[in-house]
Amino acid sequence: MMIRAVLFHFAILGIAFCKPAGDSSTVILRFGGDVLLAARYEEGVGANLTTAFDGFDLFRTDDLSIVNLECPVTTRGTRRVKPFTFRMKPAALSAITSAGIEVVNLANNHIYDYGSIGLFDTIHSLDSARIAHVGAGRNRAEARTPFLKVIKGRRIAVLGYYGPGESPVATNKSSGVAPRQSDVIAEDIRSLRDSRRADYIVIIFHWGTEKATVPDNEQRVLAHQVIDAGADAVIGHHPHVLQGIERYKHGVIVYSLGNLIFGGNSRHTYDTGLFEIRLVGESPKYEFIPVRVKNWNAQMLSGKDGDQLLYRMRKLSTIFPRSIFN
Numbered sequence: 001m002m003i004r005a006v007l008f009h010f011a012i013l014g015i016a017f018c019k020p021a022g023d024s025s026t027v028i029l030r031f032g033g034d035v036l037l038a039a040r041y042e043e044g045v046g047a048n049l050t051t052a053f054d055g056f057d058l059f060r061t062d063d064l065s066i067v068n069l070e071c072p073v074t075t076r077g078t079r080r081v082k083p084f085t086f087r088m089k090p091a092a093l094s095a096i097t098s099a100g101i102e103v104v105n106l107a108n109n110h111i112y113d114y115g116s117i118g119l120f121d122t123i124h125s126l127d128s129a130r131i132a133h134v135g136a137g138r139n140r141a142e143a144r145t146p147f148l149k150v151i152k153g154r155r156i157a158v159l160g161y162y163g164p165g166e167s168p169v170a171t172n173k174s175s176g177v178a179p180r181q182s183d184v185i186a187e188d189i190r191s192l193r194d195s196r197r198a199d200y201i202v203i204i205f206h207w208g209t210e211k212a213t214v215p216d217n218e219q220r221v222l223a224h225q226v227i228d229a230g231a232d233a234v235i236g237h238h239p240h241v242l243q244g245i246e247r248y249k250h251g252v253i254v255y256s257l258g259n260l261i262f263g264g265n266s267r268h269t270y271d272t273g274l275f276e277i278r279l280v281g282e283s284p285k286y287e288f289i290p291v292r293v294k295n296w297n298a299q300m301l302s303g304k305d306g307d308q309l310l311y312r313m314r315k316l317s318t319i320f321p322r323s324i325f326n
Helices: 040-045 090-099 115-128 182-194 217-228 303-319
Strands: 007-010 015-018 027-036 064-069 103-105 132-134 147-151 154-161 200-206 233-237 245-248 251-254 259-262 270-279 285-294 297-300
Touching: 027 154, 027 233, 064 090, 064 200, 090 115, 115 132, 132 147, 132 154, 154 182, 182 200, 182 217, 200 217, 217 233, 217 245, 217 251, 245 303, 259 270, 259 285, 270 303, 285 303
Parallel strands: 027 064, 027 259, 064 103, 103 132, 154 200, 200 233, 233 251
Antiparallel strands: 007 015, 027 270, 147 154, 245 251, 270 285, 285 297
């Protein structure tokens, strides 16, 4: 892959830092699935919490990298009563920053595992680490606030949504996640379009049925509604497995990117992937990039194994009238 990158500005913090300079017109966005650098991950790597992306350059050689952060970052709070709860030590965030990941989605079913204190600590830790975040906040307005960045002349917006579910929906007076409701999402998209703050809009959903390799019908309906409302891409996760990738009208829908580095599972070695959107000219280009996690470390997957995973993704996508593979 050609190395392309750009000066990246954290709109929320007003702080900037550089990725390596590269192509002056093409914008590369890369997305990963669920990231949880705790639980079984922490047991496996011991004190070396930063091993997850050692030697993995894909997030360092793009213009914007986005993953789902599947837990609060805190050592405080009261554990909620539910089957599975997770939290990550603030020290583990250095693995995310050193990997080149600039934005995380917080709209998911584990961000409230340690209540509002856990969420507030997460926001503080992410801001301190210069990692932008979407999808959850101290109130409804903050949870629905988009990440905005102008990259090489293109105005990119990212929004995240979850629920109703295990994490509470934020209200005007209480913290929580942005609600995954078509009317709310359409309003947020319309606001971005009308104000001309964005010309490429990415919607992130934490949704679907765990372990299912095909999306629910309700997901497909919502995804189409969101593209119809003006979004350009929908990126999903939560099932912990890969699902197919649909082309719908002008947009693209990635129903599930599965796990990237996910310590909630006992498996430390498995195949997964990143999704790449390459904004060049008037027609975006799309690519699924095979990745292997080996002993909790992400690695590029090529050769025969990479081809087999691409074949599997192509097969998972045959349920759609159009996909990125046809």
